[in-house]
Amino acid sequence: MPRKKLTLADLILIAANLVPVFGVWFLGWDAVEAFIVYALETMIVGILTVGKLLVATFARGGDEWPANGTVSRQSGFFFIIFFILHFGIFALVQTTIFSQTAGITPPGSHTLHFFLKWYTYINEDIAYMLAAFVISYLAKSFIPYILNDEYRTTSFMIIMFQPYGRIFIQQFTVILGSMFLTLGAGKIFVLVFSAIKIAFEIFFNYDYMLAKTMEEIKKKSTK
Numbered sequence: 001m002p003r004k005k006l007t008l009a010d011l012i013l014i015a016a017n018l019v020p021v022f023g024v025w026f027l028g029w030d031a032v033e034a035f036i037v038y039a040l041e042t043m044i045v046g047i048l049t050v051g052k053l054l055v056a057t058f059a060r061g062g063d064e065w066p067a068n069g070t071v072s073r074q075s076g077f078f079f080i081i082f083f084i085l086h087f088g089i090f091a092l093v094q095t096t097i098f099s100q101t102a103g104i105t106p107p108g109s110h111t112l113h114f115f116l117k118w119y120t121y122i123n124e125d126i127a128y129m130l131a132a133f134v135i136s137y138l139a140k141s142f143i144p145y146i147l148n149d150e151y152r153t154t155s156f157m158i159i160m161f162q163p164y165g166r167i168f169i170q171q172f173t174v175i176l177g178s179m180f181l182t183l184g185a186g187k188i189f190v191l192v193f194s195a196i197k198i199a200f201e202i203f204f205n206y207d208y209m210l211a212k213t214m215e216e217i218k219k220k221s222t223k
Helices: 008-026 031-060 076-102 124-147 156-161 164-182 186-203 206-222
Strands: 062-067 070-075
Touching: 008 031, 008 124, 008 186, 031 062, 031 076, 031 124, 031 156, 031 186, 062 076, 062 156, 070 076, 076 156, 164 186
Parallel strands: none
Antiparallel strands: 062 070
């Protein structure tokens, strides 16, 4: 698997990952707030992916859907609905386990409180960190997707599954990090978690791996 070349957009994303570290270590931000941002980052990526699928849908209408050994053509809205339901389950599980383990939800609140009331947790520090991630994802993924006409050529399946590489890493580390919070070591884990995410961005070419996987699935479905 070829190593990704470091681009300006990669540097912006690295900088965004360092914002929580700098805030927690040098500005006195609460480590719990950084972990809330990491959980909300899942939703940011999901929303941007829906936006990319919408753009591709209006441009192309639909795309091939390989499943059960066959390939059928489906509307882009089919991909969008599938993604919202499938990815939404990931986000719900991640945020629920995180909020319950870290104990950040109000006493007596229901299990899905954080997932349904996420906007009530946003304060000024969290807004700064979220803004950094939004800008970085726009610069790295969404804007090039539009400017380079990728929405006209990129497979809907690839667009739909692009977020999952980061989410698998993030889901594991956020849940583990919530345990660190209960032990009072959240500040250290913010640093470790950011380092893991940055290493993933630099050394792991997930998009290449995803494209090869989709190619193999399509071949098997057309035999």
